[in-house]
Amino acid sequence: MAADTVSVPFDVYRFQPGKDARPRYQRYTLDLAPHTPILTGLLQIRDEIDPTLGLRYSCRSAICGSCAMQINSKSRLACETQVGPELERHGRIVVEPMRNQPVLRDLVVDQSPFWREYNKIEPHLKLDPRRPMPAGQPTAMTPAQVERFKETPRCIACAACYSACPAAEVDPEFPGPMALAKLYRFVVDPRDTAHQERLVRIQPNGLWLCLRCHLCTEACPKDVRPSERIRDLKEMAIAVQGATELGSRHAVGFKENLKGAGQINEMKLVRATFGLTGMVGQIGQGIRVWRKKPEIMKKPRKIEGMDELDKIYAALDPPAKEEP
Amino acid sequence: MLRHEVVVVGAGLAGQRAALAAVEAGRDVAIVTKLHPLRSHSGAAQGGINAAIGPNDSIDAHTYDTVKGSDYLGDQDAIEFFCREAGPTVIEMEHFGTIFSRAEDGTLAQRPFGGAGFPRTVYAADRTGLALLQGLWERLGSERFTLYEEWELLRIVVREGRVQGIIALDRRTGEFQEVAAKAVIIATGGAGRIYGRTTNAHSCTGDGMAVAYRAGAFLKDMEFVQFHPTALLEGGILVTEGARGEGGILKNAVGERFMSKYAPKVLELASRDVVARAITTEILEGRGFQGPYGPFVTLELMHLGKEKIESRLQEICDLCRSFAGMDPVTTPIPISPAQHYMMGGVGTNIPGETNIPGLYAAGEAACVSIHGANRLGGNSLMETLVFGKSTGAAAAAYAEKAPTTSMTPSELDPVTSTYRAWSERKEGEDPSTLRTELQQTMDRYVNIFRNEADLAEGLRRVRAIKERFSRVHVVDQSKVFNLNLSDAIETEHMIDLAEVIIVGAYARLESRGAHFRTDFPKRDDAKWMKHTLAQRTPTGPTLSYSPVAYTHWEPKERVY
Numbered sequence: 001m002a003a004d005t006v007s008v009p010f011d012v013y014r015f016q017p018g019k020d021a022r023p024r025y026q027r028y029t030l031d032l033a034p035h036t037p038i039l040t041g042l043l044q045i046r047d048e049i050d051p052t053l054g055l056r057y058s059c060r061s062a063i064c065g066s067c068a069m070q071i072n073s074k075s076r077l078a079c080e081t082q083v084g085p086e087l088e089r090h091g092r093i094v095v096e097p098m099r100n101q102p103v104l105r106d107l108v109v110d111q112s113p114f115w116r117e118y119n120k121i122e123p124h125l126k127l128d129p130r131r132p133m134p135a136g137q138p139t140a141m142t143p144a145q146v147e148r149f150k151e152t153p154r155c156i157a158c159a160a161c162y163s164a165c166p167a168a169e170v171d172p173e174f175p176g177p178m179a180l181a182k183l184y185r186f187v188v189d190p191r192d193t194a195h196q197e198r199l200v201r202i203q204p205n206g207l208w209l210c211l212r213c214h215l216c217t218e219a220c221p222k223d224v225r226p227s228e229r230i231r232d233l234k235e236m237a238i239a240v241q242g243a244t245e246l247g248s249r250h251a252v253g254f255k256e257n258l259k260g261a262g263q264i265n266e267m268k269l270v271r272a273t274f275g276l277t278g279m280v281g282q283i284g285q286g287i288r289v290w291r292k293k294p295e296i297m298k299k300p301r302k303i304e305g306m307d308e309l310d311k312i313y314a315a316l317d318p319p320a321k322e323e324p
Numbered sequence: 325m326l327r328h329e330v331v332v333v334g335a336g337l338a339g340q341r342a343a344l345a346a347v348e349a350g351r352d353v354a355i356v357t358k359l360h361p362l363r364s365h366s367g368a369a370q371g372g373i374n375a376a377i378g379p380n381d382s383i384d385a386h387t388y389d390t391v392k393g394s395d396y397l398g399d400q401d402a403i404e405f406f407c408r409e410a411g412p413t414v415i416e417m418e419h420f421g422t423i424f425s426r427a428e429d430g431t432l433a434q435r436p437f438g439g440a441g442f443p444r445t446v447y448a449a450d451r452t453g454l455a456l457l458q459g460l461w462e463r464l465g466s467e468r469f470t471l472y473e474e475w476e477l478l479r480i481v482v483r484e485g486r487v488q489g490i491i492a493l494d495r496r497t498g499e500f501q502e503v504a505a506k507a508v509i510i511a512t513g514g515a516g517r518i519y520g521r522t523t524n525a526h527s528c529t530g531d532g533m534a535v536a537y538r539a540g541a542f543l544k545d546m547e548f549v550q551f552h553p554t555a556l557l558e559g560g561i562l563v564t565e566g567a568r569g570e571g572g573i574l575k576n577a578v579g580e581r582f583m584s585k586y587a588p589k590v591l592e593l594a595s596r597d598v599v600a601r602a603i604t605t606e607i608l609e610g611r612g613f614q615g616p617y618g619p620f621v622t623l624e625l626m627h628l629g630k631e632k633i634e635s636r637l638q639e640i641c642d643l644c645r646s647f648a649g650m651d652p653v654t655t656p657i658p659i660s661p662a663q664h665y666m667m668g669g670v671g672t673n674i675p676g677e678t679n680i681p682g683l684y685a686a687g688e689a690a691c692v693s694i695h696g697a698n699r700l701g702g703n704s705l706m707e708t709l710v711f712g713k714s715t716g717a718a719a720a721a722y723a724e725k726a727p728t729t730s731m732t733p734s735e736l737d738p739v740t741s742t743y744r745a746w747s748e749r750k751e752g753e754d755p756s757t758l759r760t761e762l763q764q765t766m767d768r769y770v771n772i773f774r775n776e777a778d779l780a781e782g783l784r785r786v787r788a789i790k791e792r793f794s795r796v797h798v799v800d801q802s803k804v805f806n807l808n809l810s811d812a813i814e815t816e817h818m819i820d821l822a823e824v825i826i827v828g829a830y831a832r833l834e835s836r837g838a839h840f841r842t843d844f845p846k847r848d849d850a851k852w853m854k855h856t857l858a859q860r861t862p863t864g865p866t867l868s869y870s871p872v873a874y875t876h877w878e879p880k881e882r883v884y
Contacts (some may be wrong), residue, residue, distance in 0.1 A: 059368050
């Protein structure tokens with residue numbers, strides 16, 4: 001080894017369902033240069049110590065999306081994560097399979113939940129026979145249209161975002177960050193003729209289940225920023241259809257609600273979200289909240305610095321957005 | 325036993341395009357791939373795809389550049405077909421949904437590439453392969469076909485003089501699967517992992533080439549191995565030719581822009597074989613930098629400015645920053661040549677037919693040949709689509725008329741018993757050790773500059789590895805995702821292909837394109853303007869030769 005090496009302890013998740021009673025962590029120690037990719041370390045383990053370690057990998061240059069895994073509890077590509085910084089921060093390298101997808105063996109997961117959601121958004125151009133593509137010519141695109149493709153085409157479908165997503169964990173019906181970012185890619189595509197239909201369809205089918213935690217954007221190795229694309233979809237969906245879903249009514253209601261006092265008026269928000277009749281179904285929850293924290297049910301007082309909040313609102317409410 | 329009319333092996337661009345053509349022809353199509361289709365190595369192509377659609381460009385100019393680039397070993401009829409189809413193919417891919425980079429006026433942007441007289445290379449930043457792979461998968465995804473994902477090709481079954489189907493290993497279950505098929509299309513890509521230093525993915529192990537060879541297909545022009553001039557020093561990660569197309573320059577350790585000595589007219593934009601030899605010569609003559617990972621020269625982009633580098637070469641920026649810990653906006657990139665592409669492959673014609681009825685090949689796994697002795701950058705992505713389509717259509721037409729095929733236990737049983745024996749041994753040779761030794765042998769003896777003594781020694785070593793492989797031992801006893809078994813299977817493929825490459829290179833007593841013999845430094849058209857055909861025998865490959873198809877492009881001395 002040409003560069004200075006350090007001793008690197010890997011604790012690798014080992015599990016084969018149906019064969020092993022439970023998962024275990026196996027310790028392998030390698031001498032590696034600090035900038036060695038984790039994937040290189042894992043392949044060295046396979047070649048030199050233990051050929052039975054299961055993992056997916058291919059391009060080793062962050063473009064095929066095969067080697068996403070949990071590295072010290074973060075969803076990362078093993079090929080572009082170096083051992084040095086991980087070792088400094090954590091003292092060892094814990095390698096586990098991605099989350100939200102069942103384990104097949106060791107670090108290999110069954111990605112069918114991820115691909116199922118991808119397929120559900122109908123990831124192909126929807127064309128209108130009355131609007132054929134220009135014969136013998138590429139479609140013309142304005143610089144503004146091209147600009148909207150800035151992030152999403154970089155997606156390598158590695159599923160790091162899906163693994164990091166708490167909404168996908170609790171709700172198997174949530175499409176997940178990648179599928180929604182892919183949906184955005186089609187909604188902003190000037191060649192696609194089903195923008196409105198796509199936005200209307202996704203509203204009751206998981207768009208509003210996103211928790212806005214931004215863990216997907218943190219996990220994404222290609223800077224697709226899925227949570228920002230989901231936000232864009234929400235805005236476009238409201239622009240097309242108005243606030244018709246629980247989620248969109250809650251979002252719009254929340255925004256309007258704060259305007260009065262700078263604090264949430266809970267009663268008003270529940271009404272904005274569920275409607276007057278829908279509030280009946282929330283009575284039980286209301287009573288539980290009232291018992292715990294009665295002050296929450298009162299009309300809030302105006303906060304100090306309300307003028308600052310007004311300024312924020314003025315900046316946030318730009319003139320109407322261009323239709324997609 | 326499963327049954328389909330057309331089975332496509334490999335799901336990169338060539339395989340997907342072939343599958344689409346066969347589906348559109350109304351056939352029952354299955355795709356067998358050892359990766360998810362979107363993880364295919366086509367997606368790693370960076371710089372672009374060539375089509376003469378610019379206002380001053382012409383199909384003739386593209387044809388001439390390709391014939392010259394091939395060092396006159398390309399088949400001119402195939403190249404003419406290829407260049408004619410290139411324009412409509414780019415437009416078709418745009419209509420399928422591919423997101424290309426655009427010029428200010430909204431038309432498709434094109435950048436200059438090596439060996440090309442015009443800015444002919446359509447691109448999507450520096451991830452053109454990924455953009456095409458996404459666009460094609462999105463288009464194909466709305467059609468009906470069967471996908472066998474993470475299945476590995478083991479055998480092509482040939483009986484009664486024609487293809488009967490394939491045998492594959494399902495990695496997820498460890499089961500051996502028989503698929504009867506009237507037509508089989510090999511689209512498994514290249515075999516770069518025969519070398520240690522390669523830009524290719526770990527999965528590029530030449531499975532289809534090796535299995536077709538074992539089934540009796542000719543391998544053509546295998547000695548022509550392309551080395552990409554600019555691979556990132558560490559591990560040989562690709563740095564696109566687009567970096568030079570956008571204006572990047574090469575410098576040696578004494579600060580010279582050395583390409584002026586080797587290609588005074590076009591400098592860094594000479595053909596890849598020329599640039600790779602120039603860099604290697606600079607290093608061999610002591611004008612390289614010395615680093616902990618070997619000698620190198622530098623690729624400078626700094627003068628292009630931060631904005632251009634970060635927008636047009638976004639992936640390169642990220643790769644340099646996260647893999648090499650350096651920033652191309654402020655620092656020269658340390659590069660040296662690495663194996664990149666196999667000009668050779670399963671011998672085919674324009675419709676992708678091989679010498680075995682029912683067996684077809686397309687893409688890097690095939691050799692039509694349009695690349696001859698040296699491929700131009702930007703021509704391989706186009707090849708996958710043009711010949712993927714022609715091959716898929718031809719295989720579909722064949723399958724429509726061909727009689728029903730069948731698989732018998734006499735075909736599966738020897739396959740399962742072979743692999744079982746590897747696992748049942750108590751001791752033996754470790755597949756990854758053999759693979760590493762094979763890679764070291766090819767890196768050392770069958771590289772950019774070749775000579776008789778090196779090739780003879782390389783062949784001796786490869787044959788010794790082959791002999792040891794007969795005692796290969798698979799330690800992993802598990803059925804699910806047994807990569808130890810996959811390592812052994814792939815290593816066996818690569819040993820066969822390495823042998824064919826060396827035997828072909830040893831026999832070819834001239835220098836042409838990427839095949840450079842220091843003991844025969846001149847091209848010899850009188851004796852060697854012919855394709856090498858290798859066919860398998862129990863003792864190794866036997867060679868024969870076939871003429872190059874000629875239309876009207878006269879061989880000339882090749883200068884850039």
